[in-house]
Amino acid sequence: MKLKAVEILDKEKFRRLTGIKRTTFNRMIEILREATQLKKKKGGRNTKLCIEDMLLMTLEYLKEYRTYFHISQSYGVSESTAYKAVRWIEDSLIKHPDFALPGRKELLKSDVKYEMVLVDATESPIERPKKKQKYFYSGKKKRHTLKSQLVVDKKSKKIICTAFSNGKRHDFRLFKESKTRVHPETSILTDTGYQGIQKIHAKSKLPKKKTKKNPLTKQDKKDNRQLASGRVLNENVIGVIKRFKIIADRYRNRRKRFTLRFNLIAGIYNFELLL
Template structure:
């Protein structure tokens, strides 16, 4: 049976593989939630799991995305208790404001505005909805999905802001719905799904499209390859976020909490990116 004592015996590398975050990140999560934690709630019985164990349960759920019942048997608690623990950790972390994304205002501020940003959309499969199925059906993925738009700083590889939509929504329409604006001096990189963005932001770089019935020139192909090399950073970010299977597998929960969970995981990723820069 898993508990905090067993987790402490893991090496730093094993802890990262088991729970998806560095041990230092876990300690900061405990520190952030400590003021909100009461060992003996009033009224109510004493919780079976300590604060650090509750955070480990939430991390394990995000990392492995096993059913509540399976995780509950690993920790000796019921599946309903696992559900309450996960939601309490998520909601409380958001209330502490210790783990937050910079937000889209960071894109237009004169101070600390990123010089180059990368925009991309990734999709997560969901269970087939009972209603309005067509709105969630992605023609690209051939299944029902939720779309997550990420904007990252090309230099630091940190997530600046996110936005979410339904699988049928076009990438450019999702961008316009997000209300994001770039600083006039900021250069933005994106794929072909954002055709038309250059009309809204002059410093946008998109791949060259092959003319109908024609061919791309050698220069156009070289330009597209160079742009792909510069944009590959956001693919690495997507891969690091999807280490948590709650984002990479078929999402089974209520869709209204998907954005909250994606934002929390992105903030944990940002924290570890900042720590890596500090150490180096």
């Protein structure tokens, strides 16, 4: 896939192909050109592909999650060249403030920016590990997974911070171990997987869970539906991120790189909210 073949596409088809808007693509090119100049000052080698083609290659890898072999054949380079190009693009973009997440500290600032935040977790399947298989096995998904926690501002729809763990870990345990703390005046909206969060944060709202002895009343069901309608925003955000198949499909790469790629895609999502 070359730049000349992509330039003729309209806005909608360009986004369907790359997963991002054209304005986002242009901004990425500017950032990568600055990174290239710094690289040349340090005495780096010239690349076989231009910056535009390397960025397209990276976006194609994240969006479609094809193997390095198939991508390298499309661009006429070796697998190692494709791997190095994708890795350099990801490292260069994630370091730039435009694609960085606000972070956990934003949730505790004295000037309260967020009236309500949504907390939820999603799972991405991985290949069966050679070691510690039980550590990554998710009883919910019935397969080995990596768990990702997102904290989203309800008003702006922006992803504030993330946290990651193995698939076996419970959602609420991940929340506690990630040390995600929210300002006392900010409300938290979660699902039933966060039973006990009200002991940590008083202004927490979550659906009421039915039991055999205490079934839900009509009012309880009505309240649960109202909470679910507010919480659906978090599911929509997760759905947008999982348009990139590298997050939705079975992850084949080293698990250490998953966090960087998830945060980069989340940063791209935040950036495009402002466009």
